[in-house]
Amino acid sequence: MSNNELSTNRIMARQNGIVQPLLTDLYQITMAYAYWKSGKVNDVAVFDLFFRTNPFQGEFTIFAGLEECLKFLQNFHYSDSDIEYLMHILPDNIEPEFFAYLKDLTCKDIKLSAIEEGSVVFPRVPLLRIEGPLIIAQLLETTLLTLVNFASLMATNAARYRMVAGKNVSLLEFGLRRAQGPDGGLSASKYAYVGGFDGTSNVLAGKMFNIPVKGTHAHSFVTSFSTLDDITSVVLRHADTHEQCNILELSLEWRRRISSIIDVSPEEASDGELAALMSYAIAFPTGFLALVDTYDVKRSGLLNFCAVALALNDCGYRAVGIRIDSGDLAYLSVLARSTFEQIAEEFKLPWFSKLTIVASNDINEETILSLNEQGHKIDCFGIGTHLVTCQRQPALGCVYKLVEINGQPRIKLSQDVGKVTIPGHKEAYRLFGADGHALIDLLQRSSEPAPIIGQKVLCRHPFQESKRAYVIPSKVEHLYKVYWSDGGVCISPKPLSQVRERVQSSLRTLRQDIKRNLNPTPYKVAVSDDLYNFIHDLWLQNAPIGELS
């Protein structure tokens, strides 16, 4: 086995067990029977998978889910129990030979071309092109859509959070408890990472996808302690000397000493909270990151945290930081940072001023933008609900449309021009300007020669005759590669970390005005002159001529 095959096997090894041929809509199977019955077994189809509108009122989308689509093709097979179940639910008149046909079905005759996973993509440009026997290509529709739609929506959402947060802030995904069920939660963690998050609290996602797992602790850990008597073990060995340190005595002493600096009386601070933080510090002396908003950040949490952090320092350990999960996150983060700076200055501990401040609590894109405007000192956002449920737009509208059958183009007409499909077997090219930015995506008929660097190309709006422009590309990127043919994967999927890097490098090719949050400029998607005429001839051929009476 070659290295390439080995790495393909490693990456392709795991897929969520519910992704299987029956994870589809019933109509795919009933259509398959009707196709089979009407002698269409040898028909060859081309389907395009694309979306019509970018999500989140934005002007770009991140394409994700390709690796899972390839795993699905690789594993596509109806088991005996699948066939039994289908026999049970389909009408009695279904011919038994159809089930024998299904039993042997695999994706060996399918060819899948796709844009690279992690790329920025735009409306109407197919993300996937599926060619092969009509019946099997049809049977793939729903599963491919469910694998691409949520993955791309999540990756786009995460990339948008990354853009507003900036590259110096760390982003953690905390959404499992709020996600659309266990599968939604698992996919959300995976594609949040692809979109630019740094880690997840979801342990299974960490194991399955090799994503860094991170976290702090919950309020329950603090509220489970009521008094200082609740702490049974107070001893921590010094990191270097291994001498025993009494964390309780040290923390109480520090709390008394720093209370005047912070201007909070130790009597106001919660002893239960101090007991909890000391216990956490003893359990994780090298990873002490404490939740400080259980009672009152200013009057209790910060004082208790700093006392325990200084006690840990006496034992040779450096605390990591705090998490704030309620209140005014701008104000409280600034307050926390200035407290850390005061202590750093007073006790000549420069690292204390750099302690990490994590913020969480119903954060969304707008909250981050607003916090940026106000000024804050947050190093890390922990984000759950809005991220994983894509609350601002809960679905991406990818569709799967037949564009060619047995070499003949197919068009789906609609009163809504935006919904008319672009027929035929096509290629997509991204044309870049001299400054390195992507200028336009161009769809052409596959029979046309590719655009050439330095040569003028006429780019036309697919439906509005007067909208056209000449483009002289400085670089031309052919967007499709064949990822699956002859029953196997042709290009090894990249590790997730590389797909994540691809997202950022692909986003860098977009002009800033296309990426901005408010009223972004649309990116242009065009068709060649040849494809334009092809669409419109076919449109006229297929649109019935009405009669006025």
Ligand SMILES: Nc1ncnc2c1ncn2[C@@H]1O[C@H](COP(=O)(O)OP(=O)(O)OP(=O)(O)O)[C@@H](O)[C@H]1O
């Ligand atoms: N400075 C800020 N600017 C804008 N939004 C903020 C700021 N600070 C916090 N928020 C957001 O405001 C909301 C505050 O939530 P909420 O009204 O539930 O208050 P809370 O602080 O969680 O109260 P509680 O103590 O009851 O938990 C959250 O969505 C939070 O992300």
Ligand SMILES: O=P(O)(O)OC[C@H]1O[C@H](OP(=O)(O)OP(=O)(O)O)[C@H](O)[C@@H]1O
């Ligand atoms: O707010 P999200 O973006 O969804 O982030 C995850 C939230 O989950 C946790 O607590 P949880 O919300 O379960 O309880 P709490 O609101 O009482 O802290 C955590 O403290 C965050 O607040």
Ligand SMILES: O=C(O)c1cccnc1
């Ligand atoms: O680790 C955390 O702080 C965390 C994890 C999940 C949800 N909220 C917070």
Ligand SMILES: [Mg+2]
């Ligand atoms: Mg909450």
